[in-house]
Amino acid sequence: MSEAPQHFDLAVVGGGPAGLAAAVALADAGARVALIAPRPSVDDWRTTALLGDSVDFLERHGVWSELRAAAAPLRHMRLIDASSRLFRAPDVTFDAREIGRDLFGYNVANGPLVAALSDAVAARSGGIVRYQTLFQTLGHSEGGERLTLSSGEAVTASLVVAADGRNSGVRQAAGIEVKSWSYPQEALVLALSHREPHHDTSVEFHTEAGPFTLVPHGPGRSSLVWMDRPEVIERMAGLDDAALALEIERRCGSAWGAMTVDSPRQRWPISGFHARQLAAGRVVLVGEAAHGFPPIGAQGFNLTLRDIAKLEKIVRADTHPSTGKPLDGAAVARSYGHARRFDVIGRVTGVDLLNRSLLSDFLPTQFVRAAGLMLAKELGPVRRLMMRAGLAAR
Numbered sequence: 428m429s430e431a432p433q434h435f436d437l438a439v440v441g442g443g444p445a446g447l448a449a450a451v452a453l454a455d456a457g458a459r460v461a462l463i464a465p466r467p468s469v470d471d472w473r474t475t476a477l478l479g480d481s482v483d484f485l486e487r488h489g490v491w492s493e494l495r496a497a498a499a500p501l502r503h504m505r506l507i508d509a510s511s512r513l514f515r516a517p518d519v520t521f522d523a524r525e526i527g528r529d530l531f532g533y534n535v536a537n538g539p540l541v542a543a544l545s546d547a548v549a550a551r552s553g554g555i556v557r558y559q560t561l562f563q564t565l566g567h568s569e570g571g572e573r574l575t576l577s578s579g580e581a582v583t584a585s586l587v588v589a590a591d592g593r594n595s596g597v598r599q600a601a602g603i604e605v606k607s608w609s610y611p612q613e614a615l616v617l618a619l620s621h622r623e624p625h626h627d628t629s630v631e632f633h634t635e636a637g638p639f640t641l642v643p644h645g646p647g648r649s650s651l652v653w654m655d656r657p658e659v660i661e662r663m664a665g666l667d668d669a670a671l672a673l674e675i676e677r678r679c680g681s682a683w684g685a686m687t688v689d690s691p692r693q694r695w696p697i698s699g700f701h702a703r704q705l706a707a708g709r710v711v712l713v714g715e716a717a718h719g720f721p722p723i724g725a726q727g728f729n730l731t732l733r734d735i736a737k738l739e740k741i742v743r744a745d746t747h748p749s750t751g752k753p754l755d756g757a758a759v760a761r762s763y764g765h766a767r768r769f770d771v772i773g774r775v776t777g778v779d780l781l782n783r784s785l786l787s788d789f790l791p792t793q794f795v796r797a798a799g800l801m802l803a804k805e806l807g808p809v810r811r812l813m814m815r816a817g818l819a820a821r
């Protein structure tokens with residue numbers, strides 16, 4: 428007779444930043460967690476701007492101390508209209524001090540972020556059991572959900588957390604549909620060193636083909652996210668380092684002086700989607716299993732950490748160690764789906780509108796965009812409102 432599968436309060440599927448952060452936070456909430464996560468197979472040269480409460484989240488779970496030394500502070504954000512549209516927006520600079528903060532947040536490289544989160548998982552060996560293998564199937568069992576793994580093992584859990592990215596197999600197995608759309612864009616990502624200082628300022632140049640963004644990444648160094656038409660990105664990605672650095676320098680008016688490409692380059696597809704439901708039965712979705720959108724205003728992983736912080740709070744409220752009562756997965760999933768829907772839909776829609784307002788040739792759209800940024804430049808309350816909205820700060 429085969430052994431009964433091990434039972435956990437929660438099974439988290441996915442070992443990207445969302446899955447690792449979820450496993451750590453939920454173990455800290457007192458749950459026994461199975462983390463089903465093979466080692467990430469691709470090098471990720473992106474960086475993540477951690478805004479608003481994201482750094483507090485990492486600090487609370489003991490992850491920030493490992494990242495702090497290599498994190499680049501973000502004090503100012505500047506938007507420059509680099510289009511040749513009829514209605515052009517004025518340059519606007521947002522300063523964190525205007526909303527009573529020293530900083531908007533910090534920019535960290537995804538490699539060290541994932542490494543620090545993996546170390547935090549390993550440090551919780553009492554609360555997290557890691558299965559370095561793929562999730563295969565999901566089915567109901569008496570005590571909860573039953574997950575089979577490609578190693579041949581199986582586990583059961585009161586609640587399943589899908590953090591397995593945009594093509595989430597758990598989401599599909601739970602029967603949750605997505606609404607998705609595409610953009611005529613791709614992103615080129617790389618790091619650059621440059622002669623002039625960045626003054627802790629991230630700069631978004633808005634062009635007709637999308638934003639071209641430089642984010643501080645250490646002294647004299649920035650990371651670039653260049654969104655453009657796929658054929659332009661393909662051409663740029665094919666240049667040698669010196670020619671590419673010159674092209675980047677030209678596009679940002681040499682404001683950072685001479686530049687040198689100092690990382691491998693990566694291309695990322697750009698699309699948008701959100702799950703039609705964030706929870707079903709005893710399954711919840713977090714991170715890119717739930718939502719994805721263009722990298723504008725550094726919103727993606729910050730939204731993910733808000734998913735996880737909310738789930739952590741609901742799990743804490745449901746777990747009563749003194750009674751020994753098992754986690755009520757269905758109740759937790761219902762509360763989570765209800766609590767997260769407005770923030771998720773609001774962010775996905777907001778970023779979609781921002782991106783489309785750049786791409787649109789429709790004059791009234793260009794006018795509204797330019798007028799909005801004019802108001803932000805001239806009126807402190809509008810500027811502060813936009814900054815608080817970007818940080819999801821109260």
Ligand SMILES: Cc1cc2nc3c(=O)[nH]c(=O)nc-3n(C[C@H](O)[C@H](O)[C@H](O)COP(=O)(O)OP(=O)(O)OC[C@H]3O[C@@H](n4cnc5c(N)ncnc54)[C@H](O)[C@@H]3O)c2cc1C
Nearest residue numbers: 441443444445475476561562591592714715722727728729
């Ligand atoms: C160019 C670019 C720049 C960005 N910049 C920012 C930024 O500055 N700030 C910000 O907040 N966000 C940013 N984002 C968004 C952010 O990078 C993503 O939100 C985040 O990386 C998604 O993490 P995730 O863990 O949800 O998904 P993923 O990183 O895709 O991880 C999913 C994991 O699940 C695993 N998996 C898949 N299938 C299975 C299975 N069957 N079993 C087990 N595991 C499985 C995969 O191997 C993978 O490790 C950016 C995105 C892009 C494209």
